[in-house]
Amino acid sequence: MSYELVGITVLWTFLFGYLIVASVDFGAGFFSYYSVITGHENKVHSIIQRYLSPVWEVTNVFLIFFVVGLVGFFPDSAYYYGTALLIPGSLVTVLLALRGAYYAYNTYGSSKEDNKIYMAIYGATGLLIPAALSTILAISEGGIITEVNNKVHLNWGSFFSNPYTWSVIILALVSVLYISAMFLTYYADKAGDRAAFEVLRGYALWWSGPTILACVFAFFQINRQNPEHFSNMLGIAWVFILSLICYLVAVYLVWKRRNLGWTFILVMLQFGFAWYGYGHSHLPYILYKQVSIHESFTNETMAVALITVFIAGLFVLIPSLIILLRLFLFDAKYVRGSSPKKG
C-alpha cells in the first residue's frame, strides 16, 4: 500500500470513528432534550447523561484529529477547502463551541438539574452540526468549489440548488438519530433499565425506516451529481448489499429484543461497509478533479514521520480508550448508576 493510501485510510477510519461516536453524542443530546420536554425525562435522561458525561471531550478530539491529519497529509486540501469553507466552517465551529461549553455548564456547573436553556442549545446543535458537516460530502463531489484567476470560490447557488446536498443533509439527520437510538437501546439494556429500554427501542425502530430510505435516496443522487463516482460504486455493489443485510439483521434483533450487543456491532458494520465503500469509490480524489491523493500528497519524509507517529500514538490511544470503555461502558456498576457520579 502506498503512503498516500495509508494516509487516507487512517483519516477515513478516524472520520468513521467520529461518525459513530458523534452520532451517539449528537442524537443523545437531542433525545435528552426531547425526553425532558415530553415528560419521559425520568425514564431515559439519567442513562443518557451517565454515558455522555465522561466521553464528550473525547468525541471532539476525533474531529480535530481528522482535520489536522487531512491538512497534514494533504496540504492542498487546506487551500481549497479552507478558502471555500470559511463561512460554513466557522458556523460549525461556533455550534460546536456552544454545544461543548453549555454541555459542561449544564453537567458540572448548574446548581439545579437540567437547565432548560442549556439543554435546548444542546439538543438543537445536536441536529444542526451533523447537517452542516455532512454538506462537505456533497461539496467533495466537485462542481461547487471553483477556482477562477487563482481565487477559490464556493458557488452558493449550485450548493443550495443541488438535490444531493439536501439528500446528504437528510441522511445525516436521520442516521444520527438512528445510530444514537440503537446505541442507547443497547446501553439501557445493559443497565437493566426496562423503562428506558422500551422508550429508546421505540426511537430506534421509528428512525430505522427513514434511515434506509435516506440512504437509497442519497445513493441515487450521487448518480446525478457525479456519474463517475456512481459507476465506481456500482463496481463494488456487494459492499453496499452487505451493508443492507447488516441493517436488516440489526433491526430484526431490536424488534425481537434479542442480542443487543450484536445489534450495535451490526449497526457499526452497516455504516462501516457503506462508509468505506463510498470512500473507496471516491478515490483518488479528495475534492473531485481538484485535489487527488496522489498529486497533493505531502513530501515523503513528512508522510513517514506522520505514519510512524500515528502507529506509536495508537499504542497509547487504544489502551486508554479501552480503559475508558471498561470503566464507563462495560462496568455494570457504573452503567446501573450505583457508583458515585462526579467529584
Next chain:
Amino acid sequence: MSYDPVTLSRILTGLTLFVHIVFASLGVGVPLMIALAEWRGIQTQDPHYSLLARRWARGFVISVAVGVVTGTSIGLQLSLLWPTFMRVAGHAIALPLFMETFAFFIEAIFLGIYLYTWDRFKRPMLHLLLLIPVAIGSSASAFFITTLNAFMNTPQGFTLKNGVFTDVHPLIAMFNPATPTKVSHVLASSYTVSACLLAGIAAYSLLMGRKEAYFKKALKLTVMSAFIFALSTAIIGDFSGKFLAKYQPEKLAAAEWHFETRREAPLVFGGVLDENNKVKYGLEIPYALSILAGNKPDTKVIGLNEFPEDERPPLFIHYMFDLKVTIGILLVLIPFLYMVRRLLPGNRHGGYPKWLLLGILLLGPLAVVAIELGWLFAEFGRQPWIVRGYMKVGEAATTSNNVGSMLLLFALLYIVLCGSCVIVLARLFRSKDVVDEMRELGIEGGTVK
C-alpha cells in the same frame, strides 16, 4: 489601516488566541496544582487537601470546556483563515500539529476518567495516578504546539524551492533554536498563572473574613507554588532574551528601541519615541541590555537600523515588553513578601496583613495580563513575517471577502462563552460552601486550630 481580508484574518486569529491562551494555560497548570493538593492530602492524611483538590477539579472542568472549544476554533481557523500558509508550510509543520492531537486525546480521556472515579478505587493513590496522564497530555500539547510557533520564528529543516517546501526534516523543524526557551517559558508561565489564580481565590476567602484552617492551607500551598513557578519563569525569560539577541535580533531591538548596533548598550524602560526615533523620558539603565543579551557589559547588540524598514516589527511592542517584565517581578515579589511576613515590622505572629492578601488577590489577574502581553509581544515582534525570512503574513491569508462578518460572529461567541463561564464558576463555588461540604463529608474543620 485598511480592513482587507489579511488585516481581518489577523484580528480574528489574534482574538481567538487571546481567549484561548488563558484557558489553555489553566489547562496545563491546574492539573499540576490539583495533583499537588491531592498528593499532599494522601501524604499527610489531611482531608482538607483532598477536598481542595476536589473543589479545584470541579471548577477546572468548566474552564477546560472553554479551552477545548476555543482550541477547536483555532485548530479549524488555521486552515480557514490561512489556507496558503497551511498549503505551503504544512509540508514542514504537520508533525507537531498531529502529535498535539494525540496528546490532547490522552488528556481528554484521562480527565474524563479522573472526574468520575473519586471514591471508586480502594487505594486513593490510584485515583491520583490518573492525573499523571492528564498533566503529561496537557503539557505535551503545549510542548508540540509551541514548537510549531517556535518554527515560525526560527524556521529550519527545509529548502524553499519555487514556493514549495522541499527536502523537509520534520524533527529538525520541530527542534529549532527557539524551541527550548519558548517551550519552557510557556510551561513555566502556565504553571505560574494557575498557581496565582488559585492563590487569589484563597486570599479572597480570607479577605472575606473566613478563618477556617482550610483556607490557610490553600493559601500556603498556592502562594509557595506561585513563588517557585514565577521565579523559574523569570529565569527562563532571561534565557529568552539571550536567545532573541542571537537569533531574532530585530525583535529584541524593537522591544528595546535599540537602533544603533553597539557594545555597552543601555536598557530603556518606558519613555516615548519622537519622530527621529530618539527616546524621551525613558529610564535608562547603563549596560543592562548588553548584559541581558550576553551576560557581559561589552556584548555587541544588533540595532534595528540593520534591517530594512519593511522587515521591522512595530515599535509599540516596547511597552508590552516593559509591562510584562514589571508584572513578572511583582509575581515573584508578592509571594516572597508572604514568605517573609514574620520578619515584617509589626507582624511577629505571622498573620496576614490586609495589604498582603490584596496583593495575593491581584496575583491572578496580573499573571493573566502578563501571559497575554507575553504572547502579544512574541507575535507582534515577528511581524511582518508569518514564517520569519520566508513568508510574509500578507501572502498567507485567505482571499475570502467574508472574514469581517466571521470576526463579528466569533467576537460575539467569545463574549458569550467567557461571560457565562465566569457566571457559572461563581455560582458553582457559591452554591456549595466549603464548611457545608466538610460537614457532608464528615471532615472536621469548622474552627481554627
